[in-house]
Amino acid sequence: MAGIIELKGLSKTFGTGENQVSALKNVSVSVEKGDIFGIIGLSGAGKSTLVRCINLLERPDQGSVLFHGKDLTELKEKELRLQRRKISMIFQSFNLLDQRTALDNICFPMELEGVPRKKARQRAKELLETVGLPDKADAYPVQLSGGQKQRIAIARALASDPEVLLCDEATSALDPKTTGQILSLLQTINKERGITVIIITHQMSVIEQICNRVAILDSGEVAEIGDVVDVFSNPQSQAGRRLVSPNVAEPALDWDIPIARIAFNGSVSEEPVIARLVTTTGIPVSIMGAATRNVDGKAFGTMLISLPEDPGKKKEILDFLNGCQGVSAEEVTEHV
Amino acid sequence: MFDLFSDAAKVAQQMEIICSEYGFALWETMYSLLLEVLFSYVIGLPLGVLLVTGEKEGIRPLPRWLMTVLNAVINLLRSVPFLILMIIALPLSKLIVGTKVGTAATIPPMVIAAFPLVARMVESSLREVNQGVVEAAQSMGASALQIVGKVLLPEALPSLISGGTITVGTILGYGAMAGIIGGGGLGKMAINYGYYNFKFLVMWAAVIGLIILVQVFQSAGTRIAVKCDKRLRNRS
Numbered sequence: 001m002a003g004i005i006e007l008k009g010l011s012k013t014f015g016t017g018e019n020q021v022s023a024l025k026n027v028s029v030s031v032e033k034g035d036i037f038g039i040i041g042l043s044g045a046g047k048s049t050l051v052r053c054i055n056l057l058e059r060p061d062q063g064s065v066l067f068h069g070k071d072l073t074e075l076k077e078k079e080l081r082l083q084r085r086k087i088s089m090i091f092q093s094f095n096l097l098d099q100r101t102a103l104d105n106i107c108f109p110m111e112l113e114g115v116p117r118k119k120a121r122q123r124a125k126e127l128l129e130t131v132g133l134p135d136k137a138d139a140y141p142v143q144l145s146g147g148q149k150q151r152i153a154i155a156r157a158l159a160s161d162p163e164v165l166l167c168d169e170a171t172s173a174l175d176p177k178t179t180g181q182i183l184s185l186l187q188t189i190n191k192e193r194g195i196t197v198i199i200i201t202h203q204m205s206v207i208e209q210i211c212n213r214v215a216i217l218d219s220g221e222v223a224e225i226g227d228v229v230d231v232f233s234n235p236q237s238q239a240g241r242r243l244v245s246p247n248v249a250e251p252a253l254d255w256d257i258p259i260a261r262i263a264f265n266g267s268v269s270e271e272p273v274i275a276r277l278v279t280t281t282g283i284p285v286s287i288m289g290a291a292t293r294n295v296d297g298k299a300f301g302t303m304l305i306s307l308p309e310d311p312g313k314k315k316e317i318l319d320f321l322n323g324c325q326g327v328s329a330e331e332v333t334e335h336v
Numbered sequence: 337m338f339d340l341f342s343d344a345a346k347v348a349q350q351m352e353i354i355c356s357e358y359g360f361a362l363w364e365t366m367y368s369l370l371l372e373v374l375f376s377y378v379i380g381l382p383l384g385v386l387l388v389t390g391e392k393e394g395i396r397p398l399p400r401w402l403m404t405v406l407n408a409v410i411n412l413l414r415s416v417p418f419l420i421l422m423i424i425a426l427p428l429s430k431l432i433v434g435t436k437v438g439t440a441a442t443i444p445p446m447v448i449a450a451f452p453l454v455a456r457m458v459e460s461s462l463r464e465v466n467q468g469v470v471e472a473a474q475s476m477g478a479s480a481l482q483i484v485g486k487v488l489l490p491e492a493l494p495s496l497i498s499g500g501t502i503t504v505g506t507i508l509g510y511g512a513m514a515g516i517i518g519g520g521g522l523g524k525m526a527i528n529y530g531y532y533n534f535k536f537l538v539m540w541a542a543v544i545g546l547i548i549l550v551q552v553f554q555s556a557g558t559r560i561a562v563k564c565d566k567r568l569r570n571r572s
């Protein structure tokens with residue numbers, strides 16, 4: 001199946017001579033309709049350049065940008081403008097019009113399309129509800145917090161009824177709690193409106209929380225691309241491993257109780273496993289430490305739990321854990 | 337020049353001149369100011385916009401040579417001293433307003449002197465607009481004209497108003513000098529009665545009138561600019 005957005009062989013070079021930077025090198029990515037597609041990479045990897053090539057804010061030197069199979073790079077300016085209305089974008093710095101109220105900001109894309117003012121305001125009010133800020137219609141951007149500004153920007157992006165939403169580091173200027181809220185808002189929008197979301201980020205946690213597919217960008221090249229679960233559980237590339245490498249939980253030297261290390265490889269979520277362990281065996285354990293990463297509700301990484309002294313009970317626990325799919329457990333001996 | 341009140345007869349005579357002519361001079365100053373500001377913006381505003389939108393990285397790049405010519409002409413007009421420019425441009429008035437004398441005749445040269453200033457001021461105001469907002473508008477499919485009308489100008493409005501205030505002050509100053517080449521108004525009053533006829537009381541009255549005008553426009557302009565700037569949290 002052809003994706004809603006297909007980038008084929010994109011290359012982009014900035015500058016000349018000594019200052020020449022190859023921001024993109026033969027990048028090909030296919031995004032399916034309904035995806036929440038993450039593009040992750042270190043700063044300077046070319047993520048922003050890539051996402052800006054999708055709506056041609058940046059023109060690639062080579063390659064094509066297919067939207068519904070149509071190459072946007074070949075369109076006349078006027079046609080391109082019409083297509084851009086179907087591909088909205090939100091930014092790290094929000095980019096709201098400072099001299100307009102929140103409501104008028106949301107009306108802006110509808111004004112561009114010539115939607116009658118009354119109708120536009122009506123729809124803008126609905127969108128304010130959607131993003132959870134119905135009482136901020138008359139607020140100016142300066143009166144809003146970062147998270148609120150991004151919500152207004154999202155409402156504005158939805159105003160043109162887009163099929164795709166591009167997010168360039170949309171949560172990078174926000175604190176973790178607000179980031180979480182904005183991400184769930186994006187997820188809701190994706191589910192309820194069927195809008196394909198493309199998220200650019202340098203934060204693993206963002207991809208983990210909402211993406212189903214991911215591309216890892218490394219120095220302008222796609223290092224790896226696939227389902228988030230696959231890429232994160234078993235990264236094939238150097239860049240992928242560097243990003244994902246789940247830290248190993250290490251027991252402290254002075255713990256003088258038996259400890260088991262449980263490794264999760266992503267087939268299950270850790271909470272039910274521990275809960276079932278306790279209810280099935282009837283032996284209480286405490287979690288001593290964890291370095292797990294939740295991807296799509298599945299756990300990766302390791303966890304340390306306390307074991308009873310009794311060898312029989314010890315074995316019962318280890319057997320139970322090793323019997324669970326995607327989990328392996330062993331007693332840690334190195335710390336005693 | 338500062339012995340204004342020792343001769344009662346002279347004072348009475350000058351007071352009479354002030355009473356009979358001041359009102360008309362003020363009116364002439366105001367209406368030529370209005371026309372000059374108006375036409376300076378009619379020419380200068382679009383040029384200022386082009387200076388920003390037409391550059392290589394602008395939203396609607398113009399040919400390089402055109403931008404070079406535009407910049408050169410503006411710089412040239414800005415660098416010729418105002419009085420010289422007025423004298424050179426005065427023949428143009430014959431073409432445009434049909435006469436080389438009187439207040440109306442001084443308006444075209446003043447506009448020629450002022451529009452380059454306006455263009456530069458508009459240019460610098462528009463450059464202050466956050467480039468990200470322009471990009472956001474582009475990503476929504478805005479045309480170049482829409483970006484100018486709905487993003488650049490409205491977002492730069494407070495700064496444009498501040499620039500307008502400076503323009504008004506400068507044109508008032510030009511207008512005073514235009515008295516030398518026959519322009520009417522307070523400037524002419526000051527020069528004719530004061531410099532040529534030693535009626536210093538009249539001169540001071542005219543000068544003080546100009547000073548007050550500049551003050552009034554300046555504080556009004558600043559106040560409006562602040563008032564309409566929605567980026568300032570505590571006002572609105």
Ligand SMILES: Nc1ncnc2c1ncn2[C@@H]1O[C@H](COP(=O)(O)OP(=O)(O)O)[C@@H](O)[C@H]1O
Nearest residue numbers: 014015021023042043044045046047048049050
């Ligand atoms: N307009 C530009 N001019 C020159 N170099 C640029 C420009 N935009 C991006 N670059 C360069 O391209 C590379 C990729 O930048 P970018 O796409 O912004 O990376 P990321 O978003 O992943 O941090 C960087 O080396 C950056 O300096």
Ligand SMILES: [Mg+2]
Nearest residue numbers: 047048049169
């Ligand atoms: Mg970036």
